[in-house]
Amino acid sequence: MLAARALRGMRASRRGMSTAPDWSKLGFDFYPTRSMLRYDHDGSGWNGGTLQQDFELKVHALSNVLHYGQAIFEGLKCFHCADGSVRVFNSGANAKRLRSGCERLQMPVVPAPMFDEALDRVIKDNLDFIPPYGTGGAMYLRPFLFGHGGKLGLGPAPSYTFCIVASPVGAYYKGGLQAIDGLVIEQYDRAAPRGVGNIKCAGNYAPDVQPSSAAKANGFPICLYLDAKENAYVEEFSTSNFIGITQDGTLVTPSSPSILPSCTKGVILQIAADLGIKVEVRPVPWAEVATFREVAACGTAVVLTPIQSLTRGDKVVRFDSFDTIKKLYDAVTQLQVGLVEDKHNYTRVVAKKPLH
Amino acid sequence: MRSLRSTLRSAAPLGRRWCSEAPSPREMQLLQQVSRLENRVHELQNALPPHVKPAKVENWEDLGFGIVPTNGHTRYTWSGVTNAWDAGRFISDPFVPLHIHAAVLHYGMTLFEGCKAFRCKDGRIRVCNLNENSARMNTGADRLVLPRVPVSMFNEAVDWAVRANAEYVPPYGSGGSLYIRPFLMGTGPILGLQPCPETTFMVSVTPVGNYFGKGGVQGIHASIMKDFDRAAPKGTGAVKAGGNYAADLLPLKQAKAAGFGTTLYLDCVEQKYVEEFSVSNFVGIDSKGAYVTPKTPSILPSITNKMMMQIAESKGIKVEARPLAWDEVSTFREVGACGTATVCVPIASITDGDAKHEFGKFEVLKELRDELQAIQYGECEDPYGWMREVVV
Numbered sequence: 057m058l059a060a061r062a063l064r065g066m067r068a069s070r071r072g073m074s075t076a077p078d079w080s081k082l083g084f085d086f087y088p089t090r091s092m093l094r095y096d097h098d099g100s101g102w103n104g105g106t107l108q109q110d111f112e113l114k115v116h117a118l119s120n121v122l123h124y125g126q127a128i129f130e131g132l133k134c135f136h137c138a139d140g141s142v143r144v145f146n147s148g149a150n151a152k153r154l155r156s157g158c159e160r161l162q163m164p165v166v167p168a169p170m171f172d173e174a175l176d177r178v179i180k181d182n183l184d185f186i187p188p189y190g191t192g193g194a195m196y197l198r199p200f201l202f203g204h205g206g207k208l209g210l211g212p213a214p215s216y217t218f219c220i221v222a223s224p225v226g227a228y229y230k231g232g233l234q235a236i237d238g239l240v241i242e243q244y245d246r247a248a249p250r251g252v253g254n255i256k257c258a259g260n261y262a263p264d265v266q267p268s269s270a271a272k273a274n275g276f277p278i279c280l281y282l283d284a285k286e287n288a289y290v291e292e293f294s295t296s297n298f299i300g301i302t303q304d305g306t307l308v309t310p311s312s313p314s315i316l317p318s319c320t321k322g323v324i325l326q327i328a329a330d331l332g333i334k335v336e337v338r339p340v341p342w343a344e345v346a347t348f349r350e351v352a353a354c355g356t357a358v359v360l361t362p363i364q365s366l367t368r369g370d371k372v373v374r375f376d377s378f379d380t381i382k383k384l385y386d387a388v389t390q391l392q393v394g395l396v397e398d399k400h401n402y403t404r405v406v407a408k409k410p411l412h
Numbered sequence: 413m414r415s416l417r418s419t420l421r422s423a424a425p426l427g428r429r430w431c432s433e434a435p436s437p438r439e440m441q442l443l444q445q446v447s448r449l450e451n452r453v454h455e456l457q458n459a460l461p462p463h464v465k466p467a468k469v470e471n472w473e474d475l476g477f478g479i480v481p482t483n484g485h486t487r488y489t490w491s492g493v494t495n496a497w498d499a500g501r502f503i504s505d506p507f508v509p510l511h512i513h514a515a516v517l518h519y520g521m522t523l524f525e526g527c528k529a530f531r532c533k534d535g536r537i538r539v540c541n542l543n544e545n546s547a548r549m550n551t552g553a554d555r556l557v558l559p560r561v562p563v564s565m566f567n568e569a570v571d572w573a574v575r576a577n578a579e580y581v582p583p584y585g586s587g588g589s590l591y592i593r594p595f596l597m598g599t600g601p602i603l604g605l606q607p608c609p610e611t612t613f614m615v616s617v618t619p620v621g622n623y624f625g626k627g628g629v630q631g632i633h634a635s636i637m638k639d640f641d642r643a644a645p646k647g648t649g650a651v652k653a654g655g656n657y658a659a660d661l662l663p664l665k666q667a668k669a670a671g672f673g674t675t676l677y678l679d680c681v682e683q684k685y686v687e688e689f690s691v692s693n694f695v696g697i698d699s700k701g702a703y704v705t706p707k708t709p710s711i712l713p714s715i716t717n718k719m720m721m722q723i724a725e726s727k728g729i730k731v732e733a734r735p736l737a738w739d740e741v742s743t744f745r746e747v748g749a750c751g752t753a754t755v756c757v758p759i760a761s762i763t764d765g766d767a768k769h770e771f772g773k774f775e776v777l778k779e780l781r782d783e784l785q786a787i788q789y790g791e792c793e794d795p796y797g798w799m800r801e802v803v804v
């Protein structure tokens with residue numbers, strides 16, 4: 057047990073840390089903060105939730121989350137802004153997506169006011185762990201909900217727990233956008249057409265580790281999935297949605313019942329429309345991708361990642377201009393830290409923290 | 413003793429270190445030493461499993477398919493740093509401590525198995541066809557990038573859990589058995605999606621009754637779920653990944669609300685071919701008397717089905733494992749759902765929208781099921797070598 061704990065400790069302490077990290081060294085890893093928040097549902101309703109310093113949960117060995125994948129998560133960020141305020145970005149979209157996932161997996165929903173209150177409590181108790189304005193970092197927030205309690209056959213769980221845990225994360229791009237190479241996955245499907253690809257349930261992710269690891273080993277940092285039915289339409293990247301810009305400057309993004317609706321994409325589409333860019337949400341045949349001028353992956357972790365090539369079998373499609381992507385990236389990241397007017401109320405001020 | 417203490421002392425600060433620093437060779441050496449000591453402690457613990465006085469099961473006939481508290485479970489941990497499994501422990505606490513970022517909680521990195529131990533006619537306890545469960549779990553482990561569980565360790569973990577819970581194996585004649593649930597899950601903390609640095613393998617057991625209670629076997633009514641898919645053709649339907657099951661909760665609820673006992677899925681591409689029931693394979697006897705079961709890359713290969721096929725062949729029944737069009741099923745004489753929990757239950761009807769197909773008979777499948785159960789309870793020869801005694 058001791059060795060195991062020491063080994064684990066090298067990755068992450070189980071207890072809350074009380075010292076702020078070295079902001080310049082942050083990546084996208086778990087960094088323990090002061091506290092996390094936990095709510096329990098006993099079958100009749102959610103309790104009031106408690107902030108706890110212990111980053112360990114105890115669940116019954118025969119719990120739904122351990123056997124039947126009854127678990128769902130979200131991911132969003134809060135930022136220390138230019139005016140010294142701390143704002144959470146676009147949380148309404150995450151609350152909505154979590155709700156649809158809970159309904160699909162037969163778990164109790166988290167009402168939007170409770171979701172917001174939970175975010176506020178975690179953020180306020182961990183202010184000193186939010187990367188200061190100017191460092192390019194943010195506080196990543198991970199709400200998650202799962203079913204547990206002893207149960208043998210497949211059915212609803214006796215209890216549910218909803219948690220939010222935070223981690224300060226660094227700027228993804230240290231100097232300007234960097235384009236990466238993508239691989240189209242041929243041997244695996246991400247989701248069935250009438251499956252659960254459109255919700256952020258835990259079980260959608262484990263199957264991607266094998267294709268993603270293999271692709272990385274071959275020099276492709278990102279994987280693109282096609283539809284499971286015909287292998288002819290673009291679905292999405294492993295953990296981000298697909299954005300294409302046509303030769304005439306139209307933004308195109310796939311619609312499909314098995315794609316996870318990216319919250320970042322919602323913002324990007326709105327901003328694009330504001331900038332006078334034409335937006336099309338429709339099925340995107342793989343064959344059309346070669347005609348695109350720009351391609352990018354979008355999601356909370358990076359906002360927009362330019363894709364410079366997509367390889368399918370022995371065919372490589374290249375993209376070498378990223379003007380539109382860059383314009384959208386700048387607009388979103390400026391909005392996140394309060395440098396431009398927030399016309400559509402994507403940000404919500406939660407607290408103040410002095411600027412240095 | 414002194415060297416043990418000094419080793420522990422020098423290893424202790426490691427727990428407080430920040431993660432991005434890789435262990436130095438010296439630290440690595442220390443950790444390996446500690447890990448070996450741990451294994452020794454576990455060995456001693458193994459020799460003397462803690463004895464908790466069990467709450468006696470009073471009425472074996474009343475057991476259902478639920479949880480009865482037992483003496484405990486076995487637990488093994490694999491570390492990505494040492495790339496090795498520890499020696500395992502027997503733990504009486506039914507709760508598992510998990511790091512808040514444990515991969516199983518966020519990314520569904522988990523696989524389970526289901527098998528059984530039987531109290532046989534001769535009074536001995538035997539497990540059924542564990543090697544198949546072990547192989548299936550390892551296929552799943554490769555797919556989800558979890559470490560494989562060596563078959564010897566799988567067997568040891570099961571035997572240990574069964575032995576330490578021997579008093580919970582329902583008596584011969586009660587129709588019950590000890591349900592065994594091995595599971596493998598990523599317990600290491602990760603934030604981004606990546607292979608998990610720590611994995612836990614556990615075996616829990618619980619006594620279960622005759623699935624059909626005292627009333628005898630009754631047919632189940634199934635409903636085809638056209639609004640839902642179980643698995644993508646190149647997804648994870650063929651492995652026992654946890655995530656395959658949560659997706660079935662809503663369809664199952666809808667089916668039950670409409671008066672059905674289980675769900676039947678068709679293939680997701682054409683919705684034309686039979687896949688399988690919620691948690692059991694589809695088996696049928698066609699109009700010519702052949703044993704037919706669908707075969708696709710997204711069906712979980714049921715071990716019970718495999719055994720039934722072998723028994724059928726030995727009786728000279730033609731066995732066909734092939735794509736099975738839903739249209740063909742209406743001509744079947746018998747249909748059953750097969751899996752560890754129920755062995756093989758008659759499907760009384762399958763409803764597809766407005767069309768309901770009824771299957772009145774359950775004779776050939778019953779004969780095969782009875783023969784498999786006779787082997788499991790040691791009432792007849794085991795010509796296939798499926799059963800293995802767990803010496804208590």
Ligand SMILES: Cc1ncc(COP(=O)(O)O)c(C=O)c1O
Nearest residue numbers: 295296297316318319320355356
């Ligand atoms: C499968 C998948 N697609 C897309 C996204 C992007 O969604 P969001 O913009 O809400 O982060 C995510 C999550 O990050 C994801 O897991």
Ligand SMILES: Cc1ncc(COP(=O)(O)O)c(C=O)c1O
Nearest residue numbers: 691692693712714715716751752
């Ligand atoms: C989806 C599914 N199909 C079939 C089965 C039957 O498999 P087995 O006979 O190995 O128990 C199971 C497990 O019980 C299952 O979960």
